[in-house]
Structure formats: structure tokens, C-alpha cells
Amino acid sequence: MTITSEELREKHVDFFKKNNHVEIGNASLIPENDPTVLFTTAGMQQLVPFFDGEPHPNGKRLVNNQKCIRTGDIDDVGDQWHLSLFEMLGNWSLGDYFKGEAIKLSFEFVTEILGISKDKLSASVFEGDKDAPRDEEAAKFWEKVGVPKERIYFLPKGENWWGPAGETGPCGPNSEMFFLISGGHAKDAKEFMERGEKGEICEIRNDVFLAYNKNKEGAFEKLSQNNVDNGMGLERTIAVLNGLDNVYETDLLKTIFEKVKELSNVGFNIDTNIKSARIITDHVRAATFLLGDPKGIVPSNVDQGYVLRKFIRRAIRHARLLGIQGSFCKQISEKVIERMNKHYPNLEKNKKFIFSELAKEEEKFSIALENGTKKLEKTLGFLKSAGKKELSAKGAFDLYQSNGFPIEMTREMCSEKGFAVDEKGFEDLLKGHQELSRKGAEQKFKGGLADNKEETTKLHTAAHLTIAAMKELINPDTEQKGANINAERLRFDFNSDERLTDEQLRAIEAWVNEAIASKAIVSMEVLSLADAKKSGAHGVFDSKYGDNVKVYTITGSNGKVYSKEICGGPHVETLAGMGTYKIIKQEAVAAGIKRIKAVLE
Secondary structure, eight states: OOOOHHHHHHHHHHHHHHTTOEEOOOOOSSOSSOTTOSSOOSGGGGGGGGTTTOOOTTOSEEEEEEEEEOOTTGGGTTSSSOOSEEEEEEEEEESSOOHHHHHHHHHHIIIIISOOOGGGEEEEEEOOOSSSOOOHHHHHHHHHHTOOGGGEEEEOHHHHEEOOSSSSEEEEEEEEEEEEOSSOOOSSHHHHHHHHHTTSEEEEEEEEEEEEEEOTTSOEEEEEEEEEEEEEEHHHHHHHHTTOSSGGGSTTTHHHHHHHHHHOOSOOOHHHHHHHHHHHHHHHHHHHHHHHSTTOOOOOSSHHHHHHHHHHHHHHHHHHHTTOOSOOHHHHHHHHHHHHTTTOTHHHHTHHHHHHHHHHHHHHHHHHHHHHHHHHHHHHHHHHHTTOOEEOHHHHHHHHHHHOOOHHHHHHHHHHTTOEEOHHHHHHHHHHHHHHHHHHHHHHSOOOGGGOOHHHHHHHHHHHHHHHHHHHHTOTTOOEEEEEEOSSOEEEEEEOSSOOOHHHHHHHHHHHHHHHHTTOEEEEEEEEHHHHHHTTOBOOOSTTOOSEEEEEEEEOTTSOEEEEEEOOOOOOSBSTTOOOEEEEEEEEEETTEEEEEEEEO
16 A cells, blocks of 8 residues: 555554554653663653553553664664664553554554555564573464464564663563565575565564563563553555665655755766665764754764764765765755654754754864875875885774774775775774774663662652752753763753853752752642643653653642652652762753763762
8 A cells, every 4th residue: 555654653643542542742862861772762761660560641551653763773774674763653551451462453553554465474473581481472362363373483582572771671572573575485584584684574563572671680570560562663664565675765765865866976876876875864864853852962972962973974974975075964954854844843943953063063074084084195105105005904993983084985095096905804993893882881871760779769859859959049941951860870961051150059959958858758640731731840841741741749848849840750759868969060061051960978
């Protein structure tokens, strides 16, 4: 069937609403109060506190469409199916239905609502290991809805286990639905995985059975309830429904991709240049969404800003391979906004900021490329004098690491001057560097609300007190721009053009400690969004909320209301025993954004 992305979003929400699900909003790409991940990588992230029994204000069955960013497989971007930024059609059961109904609803939506032929579908399930048993139960449910036994493949944890999103938190076996793009169905699991690598079989839906929690020791323990987290990639599904063999020809990406081809000066050849064109399309799209997010970030050398910078600079590198010179990101970003603004109006609202930051980063990287070129030419001159004909792996890697100089450009320049490059050695050095970076990130992003530690929960409550103190003492227009919380400290970002003075920092400390000393009580009530606004509750009123929200109020024994905020929780019940609040550091993050770090002693 032919279907647009708008129609698919609508069909998805309508179907699950008819099956007693409540629609919730689209969260920011920057996770709130969660240091375990840099970005919102799945719709379930805003629901982490509710997988272990805490009630959600909108009930046990939920549905939404969520924008996501994943960078774990960034090297695969440029093939038929992988994207850094994508939209996830999601539905959840929080301690309500489990495997049987999840699979039944998934299969019904795909075959009856979307009209995909059952003959084209197959499924994969978890083969089992020391942490959890072989999922024969899910396999039987797939057979029951109509998938033949020979098209149900048992795969290892690397393929059929989801999560946790960070080091700890909810996780469990998952079961995926696949669409056959070309050829016949695979005869066994080995062939199935090989065919998937070739793009002949495409995953279109993932049913995750969140029944476990991975704790800080790395052990898997049962959650207090069985949950379901179902996800379906919008771009991939649109491609499948419209008979396409890649996501770049869909109505979501085609106009952006065509603009890249138009700007190319190499007489665009689809076979030799398609990967670069796809990477530019994906990366500028992702950068536009990050810059346009309600918690918009800017390019930097750390955390989310570093990834944003990588998206932009990687796009520029591949643009040069297509002969695109000078500033070009704005022209592509305009196409992104033009196509996506109806569903994400924040892009149009923030387009001046988006274009400005893209231009700044293009200028910075152009200088880096120029310096890298000079450095390489100088190095090649030395090699020529020494009678050598190959640039070492270290020489190529130093250019890449210090100047952001892509190996493709190094190879091209060397070739023009009659030099070879030790590319195998370069790849070995790059893999080693990436492995160290990955391990560093894993060490950095520990803890978070996913583990529900007492210390983390206390600091989450302290974050509410921090913003309330700033609003009362510094500026009523102060807003939280990000928070990173673990068991040891609170990192809190807020909007401010000027650094806070020492006197202001001490005043915030005193205000928070006054609330703690009053042994304030934390109460929670579920209100409609409209009633929450009327009650004076603070919140960033964008599209992230559902019809009902939780409002947490912190009231001192002196009768003073210290804080009233919309939040998913969790929080302490009383401030008594929280300790002494102390701000240990202040720093600038970006233009107009400052950061403080605080502890409870």
C-alpha cells in the first residue's frame, strides 16, 4: 500500500487508542535528569521510573511517536536502512499485558491496519543464556498469530536482548518482526543474519519484554512487574510500505537527499557517491533537530555538543568528496525544516539559531581543514626528501585526531602526489581510539534515575529545589536546560548570560538548606495538564506531556511552598535527613548557558 509518513503516524496512534492506550507527548532529544545516555535513544526513556511499579499519571497503556538519536552504529549510516536521527512509533504496557497480547497487537497492526502480507514476515526471538531462559513462550505466540515455525529464528543476546539504556536499569529479551525485501526466507538463523547484513531482510518492529533490571553489580534481577516496550521505525516502515529498498527515497528524506545531489559538483554518480550523499542527508538532519530542540545545544568538545559537532563536521567532509565547497549546511537544513516543521514546529521557531550555529561550525572546520592540508603537505615534503613513498598510520591518524582530517581526503591528497597511506594501520589505531572512548563513556555515564538509588533520588529532589531557588532569588525566567544526576553529585544547567556571583551561589545554598532544615514534605498529585498550569506548577510546557501529569509539591513545616513542579519522579517523601546542600563548582557550557555542580554532604 502507498502511505505517507503523516498517515502512518495517525494510523499508529489511532490503532492503539482503540486498544485502550493513552497518547503521551514527544520528549526532548536531551534526556531529563539522566546521565546514563547522551540522547533520547528510545521512546521508553521518559518512562524508566514507571517500569518498576511507580504508577504513570496516564495509566498502564501508553502510545506515542518519539524522535530519537542513536550513534552506536554511526559507521553504518550511508547504507540502505541506518539513520542517526529517526522517529520511533511506540506503545507500552506498564505491568498490564505481556508477550501474548504485545505480539498479537503488533501483528494485527502490521498485517491488518498496514496491509503487509503475512507471507513477507518473519520473527526473531531470544535464544537464552545464563541471565534469562530461551524464549519459547514468545515463539509460540508468533506461531499462534500465523508466522510459520521455520520463519521464527532464535538469536543471541547481541541481537535479541534490549537494554539497559545505560549501565543499569530496565531490560529484557526482545522479539523482532522482519520484512522480506528480496529473495526467499532464510533456512536457518545463520543465513537469516547474513541476509540481514546484506539488506535483503529489514527489521520493522521490535517488541521488548522488560521484565529484568540490571543492577550496578551487573546482575539481572526480576522487576516487580512485567512490562512491554514496542517500537517501530517510522522511516523503515514507510520504505517497506511503499516498495522502496532504502529510507532515503521516503517522503521524509527524499527532498533533503535530492538537495544534496543538486549541490554536488561531481556529476552525481549514484554508485560511487551515494554513501556520502546519504551521510550528509542524515547528519545535517540530525544536527538540525539537535540545534532546534527545546533544550537546544551547541557544538562543543564534550558530551552532546561533541556529537553535534561530529555530525556537522562529518557532513562537511563528505560534502568535499562530492565537490560541494563553501557553506552549504543552511541550504540542506532549510529542506529539513520545510519537510519536518509541521510535526516539529520548534524547528521553524529556532531556525535563525540553527542556521547561525551551522555557519559558525562550518567556518571553524574550514580553518581546521586548511591547517590540516598545510600540515599534510609539509609531512609529504619531508617524506619525499627521505625517499619514502608512504604516509605512516600514525601520520594519518594524527591528522584525523588533531585536525579532523578524514582518511578519504588524506588518501586523495597523497595519491595526487604519488604517496600511499598505511590505511590498515590507521584503521587499527582508530579502532583502538574508539574502544577507549567507548569505555570512557561507559565509565562516565553511570547511575542515574534508572537505578533508583536513594542518593540519586535525593539529588533529583535537590534539582527541583535548585531551580526554585534560582527563580526566587536570581531571575523568575530561569529555566533548567539540562541535568545530569548520579549517586555522587548533581550537575545542573540553566539559562544565564552572566556567571552567578559568589554571593548568589551562597544565597542559593542557604535557600535550599533552609528547605531541608524545615523537614519539608514532598507530596504528589495527578492533575490534568490544564489544571497543573492553573495550580502554578512549573514545567516546560512543550509537547512532552500527556493529558495527565504528576505534580510534586515541596512544603516546609513552616507552611512555605518551596517548589511545585511537573515531573515523572521519583522523589524523597521528606527532606529530613537529606544532608547539607553545597555548590562545589560553576562553569560556562555555551553561550547563554551556565552549569553548577552540587552535592549533599
